[in-house]
Amino acid sequence: EAGVTQSPTHLIKTRGQQATLRCSPISGHTSVYWYQQALGLGLQFLLWYDEGEERNRGNFPPRFSGRQFPNYSSELNVNALELEDSALYLCASSLKGGGRYTGELFFGEGSRLTVL
Amino acid sequence: AQSVTQLDSHVSVSEGTPVLLRCNYSSSYSPSLFWYVQHPNKGLQLLLKYTSAATLVKGINGFEAEFKKSETSFHLTKPSAHMSDAAEYFCVVSDFSSNTGKLIFGQGTTLQVKP
Numbered sequence A: 001e002a003g004v005t006q007s008p009t010h011l012i013k014t015r016g017q018q019a020t021l022r023c024s025p026i027s028g029h030t031s032v033y034w035y036q037q038a039l040g041l042g043l044q045f046l047l048w049y050d051e052g053e054e055r056n057r058g059n060f061p062p063r064f065s066g067r068q069f070p071n072y073s074s075e076l077n078v079n080a081l082e083l084e085d086s087a088l089y090l091c092a093s094s095l096k097g098g099g100r101y102t103g104e105l106f107f108g109e110g111s112r113l114t115v116l
Numbered sequence B: 001a002q003s004v005t006q007l008d009s010h011v012s013v014s015e016g017t018p019v020l021l022r023c024n025y026s027s028s029y030s031p032s033l034f035w036y037v038q039h040p041n042k043g044l045q046l047l048l049k050y051t052s053a054a055t056l057v058k059g060i061n062g063f064e065a066e067f068k069k070s071e072t073s074f075h076l077t078k079p080s081a082h083m084s085d086a087a088e089y090f091c092v093v094s095d096f097s098s099n100t101g102k103l104i105f106g107q108g109t110t111l112q113v114k115p
Helices: none
Strands: A005-007 A010-013 A019-024 A031-038 A042-050 A053-057 A064-068 A074-078 A087-094 A111-115 B003-006 B010-014 B019-021 B023-026 B032-038 B044-050 B056-058 B064-068 B073-078 B087-094 B109-114
Touching (some): A010 A019, A031 A074, A042 A074, A053 A064, B003 B087, B010 B019, B023 B032, B032 B073, B044 B056, B044 B073, B073 B087
Parallel strands (some): B010 B109
Antiparallel strands (some): A031 A042, A031 A087, A064 A074, B019 B073, B023 B073, B032 B044, B056 B064
């Protein structure tokens, strides 16, 4: 069974540009989560999508956005890139049990975004 | 509010000796607690989880953790370290009753295993 896949693996952009990162969850998982892992800041919750809807977002500016498609894959968009957006962006997926998420997340290997 | 503190940013052990990675948590609710591991240039993998069942939780690769409510701790242990255990370890807390989808990660502990 394929795990969570993310693309691209690496992405280099310049300040002010836009970045799009993509994630395919494990088959059967309806929830997708995005986390940012920046040097010195640890892992920060970005977004949670479930069944096509945004359920929650972390403390990030609106230029961080995303969506979930009918096949449950997801993309994260970062507009007006800033130097401090350089980080590893991790996508995770999970099953949902009884209408609530179970908390056991399966992570992809991440997309490393470098902003120059 | 929930938080988690990993008491050591770096732990170094010799192969074959015990491993102890310390974690304290703070939660207003009955927490769910996890340990995740991240090997270099890899995503995170769930080692084990506590969700209010048995207080001693066994995970993969010989790791276990004990939930101690009185001490608000959830330390990770392994009797005998292996070279392949060298990685970054994250203690994580979440409150699923609020259904926010959000995990709170500690800052991580780098485990070094010396031959």
